[in-house]
Amino acid sequence: MPDHGNGKCVEVAEKVLMKGNEAIAEAAINAGCLYYFGYPITPQTEISEYMAKRMPKVGGLCLQAESEISAINMTMGAAASGTRAMTSSSSPGISLKSEGISYIAGCDLPCLIVNVQRGGPGLGGIQPSQSDYYQATRGVGHGDLRLIVLAPSSVQEMASLTAEAFDLADTYRMPAMLLADGALGQMMEPVDFSLFEKRDVPEKEWAANGHGGKRKKNIINSLFIDPQELENSVVARYERYKKVEENEVKYEEFMTDDADIVLVAFGITARVAKSAITAVRESGIKAGLLRPITLWPFPKGAIGAIADRAKIFLTVEMNMGQMIDDVRLAVGGKCPVDGYTRTGGIIPSVDEVEDKIRRIAASL
Amino acid sequence: MTTKNRAPAVTVICGHYGAGKTNVAVNFAIDARGTGLPVYLADADIVNPYFRAADAAEMLCGYGVEPLIPLFANSNVDIPALPPMLTSLLEGNGNEIIFIDVGGDDGSVVLGRYAEAIRRRGYEMFFVINRYRPLTARPEDAAECAREIESASGLKVTGIVNNSSLGEETTADDILGSIGYAEATARIMGVPLIGHTYIPDITGQFSGDPRFGGLTLIPMRRATKALF
Numbered sequence: 001m002p003d004h005g006n007g008k009c010v011e012v013a014e015k016v017l018m019k020g021n022e023a024i025a026e027a028a029i030n031a032g033c034l035y036y037f038g039y040p041i042t043p044q045t046e047i048s049e050y051m052a053k054r055m056p057k058v059g060g061l062c063l064q065a066e067s068e069i070s071a072i073n074m075t076m077g078a079a080a081s082g083t084r085a086m087t088s089s090s091s092p093g094i095s096l097k098s099e100g101i102s103y104i105a106g107c108d109l110p111c112l113i114v115n116v117q118r119g120g121p122g123l124g125g126i127q128p129s130q131s132d133y134y135q136a137t138r139g140v141g142h143g144d145l146r147l148i149v150l151a152p153s154s155v156q157e158m159a160s161l162t163a164e165a166f167d168l169a170d171t172y173r174m175p176a177m178l179l180a181d182g183a184l185g186q187m188m189e190p191v192d193f194s195l196f197e198k199r200d201v202p203e204k205e206w207a208a209n210g211h212g213g214k215r216k217k218n219i220i221n222s223l224f225i226d227p228q229e230l231e232n233s234v235v236a237r238y239e240r241y242k243k244v245e246e247n248e249v250k251y252e253e254f255m256t257d258d259a260d261i262v263l264v265a266f267g268i269t270a271r272v273a274k275s276a277i278t279a280v281r282e283s284g285i286k287a288g289l290l291r292p293i294t295l296w297p298f299p300k301g302a303i304g305a306i307a308d309r310a311k312i313f314l315t316v317e318m319n320m321g322q323m324i325d326d327v328r329l330a331v332g333g334k335c336p337v338d339g340y341t342r343t344g345g346i347i348p349s350v351d352e353v354e355d356k357i358r359r360i361a362a363s364l
Numbered sequence: 365m366t367t368k369n370r371a372p373a374v375t376v377i378c379g380h381y382g383a384g385k386t387n388v389a390v391n392f393a394i395d396a397r398g399t400g401l402p403v404y405l406a407d408a409d410i411v412n413p414y415f416r417a418a419d420a421a422e423m424l425c426g427y428g429v430e431p432l433i434p435l436f437a438n439s440n441v442d443i444p445a446l447p448p449m450l451t452s453l454l455e456g457n458g459n460e461i462i463f464i465d466v467g468g469d470d471g472s473v474v475l476g477r478y479a480e481a482i483r484r485r486g487y488e489m490f491f492v493i494n495r496y497r498p499l500t501a502r503p504e505d506a507a508e509c510a511r512e513i514e515s516a517s518g519l520k521v522t523g524i525v526n527n528s529s530l531g532e533e534t535t536a537d538d539i540l541g542s543i544g545y546a547e548a549t550a551r552i553m554g555v556p557l558i559g560h561t562y563i564p565d566i567t568g569q570f571s572g573d574p575r576f577g578g579l580t581l582i583p584m585r586r587a588t589k590a591l592f
Contacts, residue, residue, distance in 0.1 A: 017496040017530050019382055026498065042413050046381070053499060125440030126413050183591060186414045188382050190496070190530040271592040345440060350592055 018191045020158040020184040021046035024114055025054065027159035028086055030193060031166040033112070034060040035078035035085035037071040039093060042126045043182035044116035047088045068093040072100030072113070079104065079111040080220045082207025084166055088114035090182070091132050092123060094140070101175060102141025106222025108206070108237065110169035112162065113147070114178045116185040119345040127345025128182035130267060131319035136179045137296045137326070144234050146241050148176040148248065149295040151266040155189035161293070163196050168248060170201035172240050179295060181318065183268045183347060250293035251302055255281065259288030261360055262306055264327050265316040266292045268347060273316050276353035285361045295323070300330035307334040311364055315339045316353055318346070373485035374454070374462045376475065376519060379492035380500040380509045381411075381468030384527040388492050388561065389465035390420045390587035394427040402460040404453060406432040408474050410444030411467035420587040446474060454481035466517075469509065475517035482519060490558060491521040493549055495528040495542035503548035510553055523558040524550040525582070534566050540575055558582075 018026065025047045028036070036055060038048040048064060055062035065071035071087045078085035089097060094115045104111060117132050119125035136149045148168050150161040158180060165176040208218045224230035254274055256262055265273040270291040277287045290306060292299050307313070312335055315324045321339045328337045340356045342348045375396075377389040386409075393405040405424055407417035417424075418437035425431065432447035453462055462485075466472045475482070491510045493500060500506040510521050528542030539562055550557040559580035562570065569583075570576045 015496065015530055015533075016498045016501070017382065017494060018498065022382075022498075050499075119440065127440060182414065186412070187591070188531060190533050268591070275592045347591055 023159040025050035027162035037074040068096035072097035079109040082204035086112035105145035133322035167199040245297040251299035254289040256288035260311040303330035374487040376489040409467040411471040479518035
């Protein structure tokens with residue numbers, strides 16, 4: 001197990017029992033994150049609390065900023081130095097960070113932004129939600145930009161995808177978002193930190209970390225006076241986005257081989273969907289699940305391939321139906337796409353989803 | 365079960381975040397019904413928005429334990445509210461047994477306002493530990509957490525409950541692997557080790573397993589909600 005400087009190694013036992021929020025924080029520290037900037041908001045505040053206890057022990061910094069806006073801009077500054085940096089918040093706080101996220105994308109800076117979603121819009125509520133799907137995958141800030149968006153479905157994945165997000169961000173020199181929800185943030189499951197795979201990431205030759213007169217200075221900037229220069233920079237960025245789409249799509253398939261009814265669900269609702277599928281399989285209904293792990297890039301190829309043999313798709317989401325748009329685009333009209341949604345902070349029950357699958361099966 | 369014999373007027377269940385305080389509090393309160401006295405369980409958790417004693421209200425009522433729940437528990441109202449009836453109970457002189465489930469770590473600061481009444485009524489304060497929680501995985505770290513709770517609450521820990529678990533994946537070996545840790549924590553704190561909990565649903569029964577010979581085992585019911 002890794003030990004960081006004079007900080008004690010946290011993995012005293014092989015496996016530990018952690019809250020999802022704690023797992024994110026510990027995984028970030030394990031991944032070499034040395035700067036955390038946050039501002040409290042339920043249901044993600046344990047990330048800040050955990051960082052406050054652990055960061056000083058590994059020679060890092062945990063700072064509670066005066067606002068979410070400050071926290072994201074501090075993250076931008078820290079990322080510009082080439083050091084791994086992150087911020088976290090929950091839905092309304094991410095809206096506040098959106099200007100900073102756009103600047104980070106415009107500056108081509110790698111960092112991690114964690115959104116432990118709660119109900120919205122507005123102040124919404126503190127119960128779990130997935131209603132920031134559009135925001136994360138479409139409109140997290142102004143301008144032509146993408147974030148790599150990872151959607152964990154267990155506390156183990158809260159940890160492993162945090163590590164993966166840092167590697168992806170560094171590899172493609174762009175911000176990554178971990179899109180979790182309040183239930184994943186608060187629930188407790190065992191985590192094994194020895195299961196992580198680490199990538200070789202490129203040297204950060206662009207970092208503004210002091211040159212001592214030995215090289216040309218690095219300038220990190222998102223302002224381009226000349227429209228042609230701005231277009232060139234955006235086009236170059238989209239070339240990298242294309243590589244992300246080609247190489248980094250992640251998803252899990254569960255009983256899809258012979259499935260007539262293919263559920264698509266991410267995060268916590270994928271857990272509900274799996275239980276419902278297992279239940280209906282006992283009565284001979286051929287249902288399966290495709291769980292997107294990357295929401296951007298979205299697994300459109302895999303869904304398109306399944307659409308050649310499935311009879312119908314069913315998305316299960318804790319919002320009014322947002323990911324369903326991406327599923328429809330991926331299915332390309334080859335078969336119908338239905339949706340089951342709960343919102344307001346309500347997690348769909350296994351019974352509800354099971355009932356929906358049974359009704360679809362009866363209509364086939 | 366230890367709590368049946370002890371049954372002081374007030375039993376405070378405290379511990380690190382996620383040590384399993386709510387599960388212990390709910391189970392001990394249900395067991396205390398064996399005394400025949402009225403039993404109350406107060407949810408005084410001001411830090412945890414989701415998983416808390418309020419979730420077990422129905423189960424508690426089923427066993428004849430009266431849950432005292434903050435008005436806004438498990439709603440979208442994000443404020444640290446306490447159940448109003450707790451004050452009247454603590455300040456009275458009834459024959460009831462009161463369990464208080466407090467929030468993790470400095471969540472125990474809420475006890476400060478009740479400390480005088482709790483001391484007057486006579487109390488036990490059980491510190492719940494879990495060897496598999498990383499920030500309290502060493503006995504000295506667990507003891508430090510307990511001292512912080514004592515300092516915030518103005519009350520003294522009087523016993524250790526070993527609730528070491530890996531959730532649904534807990535095995536007999538995991539519990540055995542926590543015995544030395546629990547004993548060391550109790551030794552550092554200078555307080556008795558009340559026992560080692562397990563949920564037979566998950567781990568199976570240990571009766572007849574010689575490796576558990578001589579240990580005080582506390583079988584527990586599941587009290588937290590399953591989402592899927």
